[in-house]
Structure formats: structure tokens, C-alpha cells
Amino acid sequence: MKSTDWEVIKAAKEAGIPDPGFEIDKNTAIVITDPQNDFLRDDGVAWPVVKASVKENDTINNMSKVFKLARENKIKVFISPHYFFPTDHGWKFEGALEKFMHVKEMYLRKGRLDMTDFESSGADFLDEFKSYLDDDNIILCNPHKIYGPQTTDLNLQLRKYKIEKVLMAGMSTNLCLESHTRDLLEEGFEVGVIADASASAKLPGMDTFQAALMNLRLITSHIFTTEEFEEALKSFKSS
Amino acid sequence: MKSTDWEVIKAAKEAGIPDPGFEIDKNTAIVITDPQNDFLRDDGVAWPVVKASVKENDTINNMSKVFKLARENKIKVFISPHYFFPTDHGWKFEGALEKFMHVKEMYLRKGRLDMTDFESSGADFLDEFKSYLDDDNIILCNPHKIYGPQTTDLNLQLRKYKIEKVLMAGMSTNLCLESHTRDLLEEGFEVGVIADASASAKLPGMDTFQAALMNLRLITSHIFTTEEFEEALKSFKSS
Amino acid sequence: MKSTDWEVIKAAKEAGIPDPGFEIDKNTAIVITDPQNDFLRDDGVAWPVVKASVKENDTINNMSKVFKLARENKIKVFISPHYFFPTDHGWKFEGALEKFMHVKEMYLRKGRLDMTDFESSGADFLDEFKSYLDDDNIILCNPHKIYGPQTTDLNLQLRKYKIEKVLMAGMSTNLCLESHTRDLLEEGFEVGVIADASASAKLPGMDTFQAALMNLRLITSHIFTTEEFEEALKSFKSS
Amino acid sequence: MKSTDWEVIKAAKEAGIPDPGFEIDKNTAIVITDPQNDFLRDDGVAWPVVKASVKENDTINNMSKVFKLARENKIKVFISPHYFFPTDHGWKFEGALEKFMHVKEMYLRKGRLDMTDFESSGADFLDEFKSYLDDDNIILCNPHKIYGPQTTDLNLQLRKYKIEKVLMAGMSTNLCLESHTRDLLEEGFEVGVIADASASAKLPGMDTFQAALMNLRLITSHIFTTEEFEEALKSFKSS
Numbered sequence: 001m002k003s004t005d006w007e008v009i010k011a012a013k014e015a016g017i018p019d020p021g022f023e024i025d026k027n028t029a030i031v032i033t034d035p036q037n038d039f040l041r042d043d044g045v046a047w048p049v050v051k052a053s054v055k056e057n058d059t060i061n062n063m064s065k066v067f068k069l070a071r072e073n074k075i076k077v078f079i080s081p082h083y084f085f086p087t088d089h090g091w092k093f094e095g096a097l098e099k100f101m102h103v104k105e106m107y108l109r110k111g112r113l114d115m116t117d118f119e120s121s122g123a124d125f126l127d128e129f130k131s132y133l134d135d136d137n138i139i140l141c142n143p144h145k146i147y148g149p150q151t152t153d154l155n156l157q158l159r160k161y162k163i164e165k166v167l168m169a170g171m172s173t174n175l176c177l178e179s180h181t182r183d184l185l186e187e188g189f190e191v192g193v194i195a196d197a198s199a200s201a202k203l204p205g206m207d208t209f210q211a212a213l214m215n216l217r218l219i220t221s222h223i224f225t226t227e228e229f230e231e232a233l234k235s236f237k238s239s
Numbered sequence: 240m241k242s243t244d245w246e247v248i249k250a251a252k253e254a255g256i257p258d259p260g261f262e263i264d265k266n267t268a269i270v271i272t273d274p275q276n277d278f279l280r281d282d283g284v285a286w287p288v289v290k291a292s293v294k295e296n297d298t299i300n301n302m303s304k305v306f307k308l309a310r311e312n313k314i315k316v317f318i319s320p321h322y323f324f325p326t327d328h329g330w331k332f333e334g335a336l337e338k339f340m341h342v343k344e345m346y347l348r349k350g351r352l353d354m355t356d357f358e359s360s361g362a363d364f365l366d367e368f369k370s371y372l373d374d375d376n377i378i379l380c381n382p383h384k385i386y387g388p389q390t391t392d393l394n395l396q397l398r399k400y401k402i403e404k405v406l407m408a409g410m411s412t413n414l415c416l417e418s419h420t421r422d423l424l425e426e427g428f429e430v431g432v433i434a435d436a437s438a439s440a441k442l443p444g445m446d447t448f449q450a451a452l453m454n455l456r457l458i459t460s461h462i463f464t465t466e467e468f469e470e471a472l473k474s475f476k477s478s
Numbered sequence: 479m480k481s482t483d484w485e486v487i488k489a490a491k492e493a494g495i496p497d498p499g500f501e502i503d504k505n506t507a508i509v510i511t512d513p514q515n516d517f518l519r520d521d522g523v524a525w526p527v528v529k530a531s532v533k534e535n536d537t538i539n540n541m542s543k544v545f546k547l548a549r550e551n552k553i554k555v556f557i558s559p560h561y562f563f564p565t566d567h568g569w570k571f572e573g574a575l576e577k578f579m580h581v582k583e584m585y586l587r588k589g590r591l592d593m594t595d596f597e598s599s600g601a602d603f604l605d606e607f608k609s610y611l612d613d614d615n616i617i618l619c620n621p622h623k624i625y626g627p628q629t630t631d632l633n634l635q636l637r638k639y640k641i642e643k644v645l646m647a648g649m650s651t652n653l654c655l656e657s658h659t660r661d662l663l664e665e666g667f668e669v670g671v672i673a674d675a676s677a678s679a680k681l682p683g684m685d686t687f688q689a690a691l692m693n694l695r696l697i698t699s700h701i702f703t704t705e706e707f708e709e710a711l712k713s714f715k716s717s
Numbered sequence: 718m719k720s721t722d723w724e725v726i727k728a729a730k731e732a733g734i735p736d737p738g739f740e741i742d743k744n745t746a747i748v749i750t751d752p753q754n755d756f757l758r759d760d761g762v763a764w765p766v767v768k769a770s771v772k773e774n775d776t777i778n779n780m781s782k783v784f785k786l787a788r789e790n791k792i793k794v795f796i797s798p799h800y801f802f803p804t805d806h807g808w809k810f811e812g813a814l815e816k817f818m819h820v821k822e823m824y825l826r827k828g829r830l831d832m833t834d835f836e837s838s839g840a841d842f843l844d845e846f847k848s849y850l851d852d853d854n855i856i857l858c859n860p861h862k863i864y865g866p867q868t869t870d871l872n873l874q875l876r877k878y879k880i881e882k883v884l885m886a887g888m889s890t891n892l893c894l895e896s897h898t899r900d901l902l903e904e905g906f907e908v909g910v911i912a913d914a915s916a917s918a919k920l921p922g923m924d925t926f927q928a929a930l931m932n933l934r935l936i937t938s939h940i941f942t943t944e945e946f947e948e949a950l951k952s953f954k955s956s
Binding site for chain 4: 258324326327329330331332351352353357377378379381382383384385389390391392394395396399400401415
Binding site for chain 3: 004085087090091092093111112113114115118138140141142143144145146150152155156157160161163189214
């Protein structure tokens, strides 16, 4: 699909919102948020609410393709996972979806230094992505705790690898992907989004993917689809 | 109006999204983003795109009321303004709306230490708010540069005044108000929103206020209207 | 020992530097940096350079005592560990001691999700502290990567537990302890230091503990020794 | 002078501390903290305590030379000033030197939007530097409030100008210069220091310049003197 298949992207164009564009170069990396079972596997805690969006966007195939294209083009992929630990359940206050995540034991691990029962749990990575995760181009970061990377080493890891431009993908579009995007902008990165390698909760009267797409179109440099990302890589390869 | 007059708020309730609530106490402050002419005066740079939302929400009257209620209840108000300076126009890259703001000379001041022509400019505060701004309860912070407070002393100022809970108001809902909200959550504040003391761009196919309302309902502790905020202050006063 | 046994602390007093004091209350926590073998065990990578200071300060006993007193007084202890992973060795540039740490494989773990060979390695906690680490009052944070907590969730964890005041201890005084102190001040915490529950490199012409003590005296609210901390807890208990 | 004229620098070399080096390139900028009267003019609030160090280092001439060399070589200079405003005096707590600064009304301005009486005040820039400050290569940032840049837009400004490497100069070495250095390292910048274009408090038993020099040698990539910086620029120019 093309990004112009989304009504919001067309509307932005018609309204004359600038589209600065995003050129992939050797200082570009991909950042993937929450590629985890609790969002993407059919027994995941959040699967019931994101399922419709995952199917519409063909998210799992597109995320797999992003991993594959990154490997083939030697583009670094920084993964920002979401984990909770038993001590996080002692927090004195939470926002709405933080409450939901804690009650549902989303992303819960036994401990920071305890991998017991991690494999194949809701906190683990989706099986479809596992063959990519041991590659040389993959950098796994400190887990985030609310929605943004402010509690992680993502910014430092990117800079230590001389990355200046970032393409976002992963779950979920209006929460962790968007909070990462907003913070990376404040940290002075040029940011684009591969929007159909992402998905988001869709409930009656609440299509959060469309809300996110609107915001991301306004604040980033460019919205890609996975197909458009693949196309853009051709100029990168030949450069 | 009541927050349940918004369809999104009703939808969230019906979907069973938790609503943690927000109790105003002595460690609560109000944070107001961008209460400035370029958004709110009819010759402002962004007025044409936010006008519809400002009118629907009765934003100017509601923001004035929030200032008034804060003064009466001795609640601190931290203002996070948006200013650009000539050197900002030398930046090497910008996202979509950053380009718009620079081209339109939105929020432009002569210099950081130069107040020439500031008064009544697009960067200045709306006249309606000026009678409140010299009060003892007003703390003006370093200006932000993209949309969030990461480039300012807002977090420090709040903590130096022992503030732990924040109610957001101001312009515009999906950009600076939402980026402030998202970052304050990562900084460990309890956050609520007075949503009709805010407004946001509304273009064909892009109702950014509704997009923001959806996100804010999901990530914060509670959505108030100004009327509900006034009501909530009664319990605060009698406590 | 008393803090006035240190010449630097006496000099500060004689020079009239204010000493704001630090009152322990229910919103006070302890933050401990790098309580790990690579600093504190006699085969640790950095042991040869910190050994003299560890002995002078009786650091291991004092850190143990801080853990013990915290448990007895139900004071939360936030541990900020230092870990490196193989991907960190791909960084494109490093400062002086970062180079040292990478060459010496200090704090090296097999992977973020791989605990193989961790137990009793240089990255593991000192045996003397292990009996305290599973207590309810212990919160282990994301690992830091350079010297400060900017790459971790320490600030958020403290705030989620409503902590406003922090007492610092751990290794090493002028590097991770001091960088944590400096950042926590910017985040709006009131900070004190238990200085002999810490130690630092001592080389000919470079007594980094004294350098740190000088800085910490100037920027924090108060310098304690472990003995003085124990004394201060008596007023806390009776309050 | 040469950096090896300092005993600490010689000691570090003899101890075998790595010295990664710092190559000036087109992505290098200078960051100058607090080039202000309250430190550097003989009626400044902090002059009595820094005077000895300013004279030993010939700081004012060296800072002027750094400004001059930057202009000649078209190197950007980011100035991070220190200002306080009347509302800052309402803070509920302060560390030791924060108390000193507030009591002494150091860096005090009338208001964020009020330049009355600023010119030639303790908060203003030293006359010796003023002829450089309107140049195209000067970027003035949001003021910091404690010692570090976490409360400013320095990081963003540097990144928006594609700066990756930073040379530090300015006042005072162990406070604002060092806190800036420590935070910029966490933000992923390569950092060097022009150490004699700086100075620091010197009191009986407290030579804070030597303490800072020790720390800076250990955490940054290289220590320059102004003379060595000038020399290094020759290779830059011919590149």
C-alpha cells in the first residue's frame, strides 16, 4: 500500500502541510518499539484491542519485512522493549493505561536479573521476529516503563553509533511509538515513520491508529509505508 | 460542559478503560502551554487552523477562568511559552510543522535578550490573560522549542516548588499540550487535563483535538472540563 | 568517623560555605551506585586503583551497614547498576575511562536477556550485600552506561514511589556517584551523601575521593558519614 | 602553557589513563558556560573566590582568544548562561552553593521578559567578550538553573546544527562546566575541554580547579590549553 491510501495523509496534503521528506543515509537507523507477544500474539494481553489494526495494516508481515530489509541493507535496528518487574507493581500512582497494564500483568518479567519463564511469555519477542534478533545490526536497549524512551539508553545508544536519523516502527502507534517519536524529536533526531509496520488499539469510537497517524504526519519529516520504505532503499543502495 | 459530552470520553468509558481520577491537593499545579497571540488572536499565524476548535471549546474564556480559579485558590500556574529566535532559523533540519512555524515566523522574537517589538506581537501573551500574569502564583519557564518541555526548566521548577501533580491547559492540544503531558508522565508526575481550556487545529479530515483527547484519555489520570475543574476545587477548598 | 575528620569538610566550614542540612523523612530514599565485584572484590577490574580508598573509608562495611539500616528503618534503596553488553563494544567513540572499562571488559554481561556466567562475575553484586538484595525495600533500576542516571529509569522509579529526597552511597565517588548526584539535583531532588559508604580511585597525584568530596560538599545539602547517618536515623525513628 | 604543565595531567599520563584525543572537525562546536560578570568582573559576587584561579589560568584572555579563534575558523559557539529570576527565590529547598547564589543575588535578573537594569549587571556578559557575541557563529541558549544543561535547549540546539563534538570552556570549572560536560557525555557527545579558558573557586584547602581537572581528564576525550587548541586548529584549517 501507499501512504496516500490513508485519508489522513491525503487530507494533510490537501491542507498544504509541509512534507519535508526523509532521505535514508548511512547515519539512519530503525527504532522498533514493543515487538512483543502481549501485543502481537493471539493470546497476548492487548491482542483483543489491537487485532483489527494489526490485520488492516498487515503489521506482522510488515515488521518482519522491515527487519529483513534492515539486515540486507546493513541498517542498525534499535529495539526498545517494554518490561515490567514485580517492584513496578508497588508504584503509588498510575495513568489510565498504566493501570490496565499492571492489572493485566502485561510485559511482566520475574525480575531484572531473572529470566525464568521469560521465553514465550507475553514479554518475549514474537516468534516471527526471532530469527533477526541475533544479527550484528540489532541493538537491544534498556526497557521503557511508561511509553517513552526517557527512562532508557536509546538516545545514547543511537548517538554512540553516530545515528542522526531514525525511522520508527513497532507497537503501538499512538502510545510507545508516538511517545518515542516525540522524545526523539526533542533530542534532535530527524524522524520518519513506517506506519504500516505498526498498529494500535481500535475500539468503538476510538481508532487510535488514525489519531496517531494524524499527529505523526504533523510532527515528523515523512510517513512511509513498508512498500515505500523498500522503494526508498533502492536509492540508498545505489548511493 | 461535561467531559462526557465528548464522544471519545464516552467511548472510553464504554470500552472499560480505567479512569484513575485526579484529586486536587496542595501539591497540585497547573501547567499552561503557549497562551500566545499566534494561536489565540484573530491575526495570529495559527488562528485560521485553530479558530473552529477555539470556538467549539470556548477556549479563551475557559483559559481565563482557569487563571482566575488558580489565583483564587492559590494554585501555582507554570507557563511554558513557545519562542523562536533568529538563530533557530539556521537549524539544519525540521519536521513538518516546524517548517510551517519557521516559514510563518510564528512566535518569533528579536533575540533572547532583546524585547524590542515583543509587546503585542504573535509571541506575546493574549491580552485577556495579562491581568493574571504578574500574580505571585505565576511561574514563567524557559521557552520550549519543538513541542515538549525537555528543552526547558519546567520539570525542575515544578519540583523546586514541591509539585507532584499537574493539570494541563493551553495550546495546542495535540502538539505542545500533549508533548508536555507525555514528558511529564515520564518524569513521574500525576497528570490530568482541563481539555476545554485548550484547542487544536481542525482541518478537513483532520480533527486534531479529537485525536489528542483520545490519547490524553488513555495516558493521563483524568480529563476535566473547566466546569468540572471548578467543581473539583470545592472539595479542595473545604479540605 | 565524623565528616569533620575530612580536611575538605573542615575547610568548607571555615570558608563559610552554607550547609543546608538534610532531614531524613518518609519521602527519603537511598540510591546506591555500582555495588559490584569489579570495584569491590579483590580480583575486580578496578580493585587495584580503588583499594586504598576502600580501606581508608572502610567502604564495604559501611555500605553493608547502610543496607542494614535501610532495611531496619524501612527506607527504600534504589540500586543503579553498571552493565555493559557486547553491542556496547561497537560504540564509535569513548571518553578516557570508557575506553579503560571496555578494554578491561569491566561490568561485561553476555547479553541483556542472557544471564549466563553472570553469577559471581565482575558485573555481579558483592557477596557481602546479597542478603539484603531480595528485601521488599530494594528497587533495582535499569543499568547506566556512562556515569549518570540519564540512561536509566531511576528518576521515574523514585518519583513513582513518591521519593523527594535522596541519600547517595556506592562506587565510585567521583564518577557514578557524583554524576548521579549532579543529575538528581537537576531533576529537583534534595540530595545528601553518605561519603564513607563510597570510595574512589587513588593514584599518585590523583586522589579522586578528595576531589569528589569537595564537589559534593558544594552542590549537595549535606555530607554524612555512616556513623552520622545512623545517628540521624534516631530522630527519624522517633518522629 | 601546555596541559602537561598541570601536575594532574602528568599524573594521569604516568598512571596510564587512556587519552583518546579530540580531532576538531566540521561537526565540532564550542560550548561556553557562564561568561558573566558575577564570576569575571572584579565586583562580581563570586570574584573573591575565583580571582586566584582566573589569574593563574589567565582565563579572561584565554576565553577571549577562544571566541576570536572560533570566529576566525567559523566554529559555532553555544553559550549557556546562568540567570535567576525573582520566582526562583521562592524555591522550597536548595543545595549548599544554590543557597549562596540566591542569598548573594548572583545572576539575578528582573524577570524573564524584563531586561531592565540587565546591562552591565552581574548577570550580563563580561565587556571583554561583547564584541564577539553578535557574530553569526554565536548561539545563545536557554539559561541553566542549577549547574547542568538539563534545564536548557543546549542539547537540541547542538543537534539541530549537526554538532557531534564539543569543546568546553567557561566558568566555573568544577560546577557548571563540569556538570555540562557530564550531561553532554550522557547525551552522546564527544567532549574535550579547553581548561585554561576556565577557572574555579580556590579557598584554603579547596582548590576546586584541580579537582575538576582530575575529573575532566578521566571522563572526557582530551584536555587542551588555549595554546594547544590554537595549534590543533592549524590541522583543522588545512583539512
